[in-house]
Amino acid sequence: MNSKKNYYLKKNLISLWILILIFVFSKCWLLADDEGLAEGAGAYLSMGIGARPLGMGNAFVAVADGSSSLYWNPAGLSRIRRHQTMLMSGSLGVDRFYNYLDYVYPLVWGDDEEGGTFASSWSFGDEDQGPSYGGVALGWINFSVKNIEGRDDYGRPTGNFEDKENTLIVGFGKQFGGKFSCGTSFKYHIQKLEKEKATGFSFDFGTMYDPSLAWSFGLCVQNIMGSLKWSLDGGSVKDDILLNIRFGSAYRALKNKLLLALDVEKTLQQNIRFYFGSEYQISKNVSLRAGSSNFNPTLGTSLILPFKIFTMKLDYALLMDMQEDLNWTNRFSLRASF
Numbered sequence: 001m002n003s004k005k006n007y008y009l010k011k012n013l014i015s016l017w018i019l020i021l022i023f024v025f026s027k028c029w030l031l032a033d034d035e036g037l038a039e040g041a042g043a044y045l046s047m048g049i050g051a052r053p054l055g056m057g058n059a060f061v062a063v064a065d066g067s068s069s070l071y072w073n074p075a076g077l078s079r080i081r082r083h084q085t086m087l088m089s090g091s092l093g094v095d096r097f098y099n100y101l102d103y104v105y106p107l108v109w110g111d112d113e114e115g116g117t118f119a120s121s122w123s124f125g126d127e128d129q130g131p132s133y134g135g136v137a138l139g140w141i142n143f144s145v146k147n148i149e150g151r152d153d154y155g156r157p158t159g160n161f162e163d164k165e166n167t168l169i170v171g172f173g174k175q176f177g178g179k180f181s182c183g184t185s186f187k188y189h190i191q192k193l194e195k196e197k198a199t200g201f202s203f204d205f206g207t208m209y210d211p212s213l214a215w216s217f218g219l220c221v222q223n224i225m226g227s228l229k230w231s232l233d234g235g236s237v238k239d240d241i242l243l244n245i246r247f248g249s250a251y252r253a254l255k256n257k258l259l260l261a262l263d264v265e266k267t268l269q270q271n272i273r274f275y276f277g278s279e280y281q282i283s284k285n286v287s288l289r290a291g292s293s294n295f296n297p298t299l300g301t302s303l304i305l306p307f308k309i310f311t312m313k314l315d316y317a318l319l320m321d322m323q324e325d326l327n328w329t330n331r332f333s334l335r336a337s338f
Helices: 002-031 051-055 074-079
Strands: 084-093 096-109 132-151 157-176 180-193 196-209 215-224 227-232 235-240 244-253 258-267 273-281 286-293 296-306 311-321 327-337
Touching: 051 273, 051 286, 051 296, 051 311, 051 327, 074 132, 074 157, 074 180, 074 196, 074 215
Parallel strands: none
Antiparallel strands: 084 096, 084 327, 096 132, 132 157, 157 180, 180 196, 196 215, 196 227, 215 244, 227 235, 244 258, 258 273, 273 286, 286 296, 296 311, 311 327
16 A cells, blocks of 8 residues: 555656646746856856756756765765766857866775775774765866957057966765765865966865655755955955855656756855756666756756776766857766776
């Protein structure tokens, strides 16, 4: 009897998610609004990382199960069981370039029953308590704008210059009790604009809770104490990096072949934004995705290439910016697990 009730409950939940996605896509053409998205220093920090999360409409704070967790929710670093590294690089048009690179080292405390699952691991504490997992990660975000036309106070051309912005990230996540995990990251920011330079730092803190195999919830507070300090001839100027809070849920169904996710995000001095995402595994090595990033449609897919000693995963996302004449953007990312 209970199994029958669970079946109908899962069926109703899946139907509800499908209706939500249909509603979101039907409103995309009318409600697209990214007003204020680029306000504050370090605007590139809100552009998203990894073609998989981007293809799912940026709904990833409760999913966070790959190396990009360093960006989306550092608590997700505790879910990684193998060494991972991911690269994303590409042009955004109009002489803008966006790059990302990371590496995750998995950790285990206690006795790992799967012995040999990790390429490398550490063991600490009382083995009778069972294994507890974690991860340490390093990351680099780069954003640049080239061929910016310079002019003096009289409007006369002074030549072109470049805006270079970089963020170095160190993160750590740990599992507690099997269902709960938390993580934090430290970010060091550097920006060079013509002859001027600014530096600063910020922190992220995230948590994840898995009440069941089907449901997971995530919360991440980003850019805590974030700012950039410019060193100028007449002194110094500080630009704040806006505090960002994101909460989300994820639901897995059909023997984990279907993943549905919903995020709500609030950035200081900006409107609330909503993100919906879905992923369906059509075969062992191929997945399809669709979502809505604050009412901007997204699509994506992935291909897994297994090799003898490592696994490659190629992710692709197609993003529409409805504020720029229905401009479509392609994003690729490549991840290796070993």
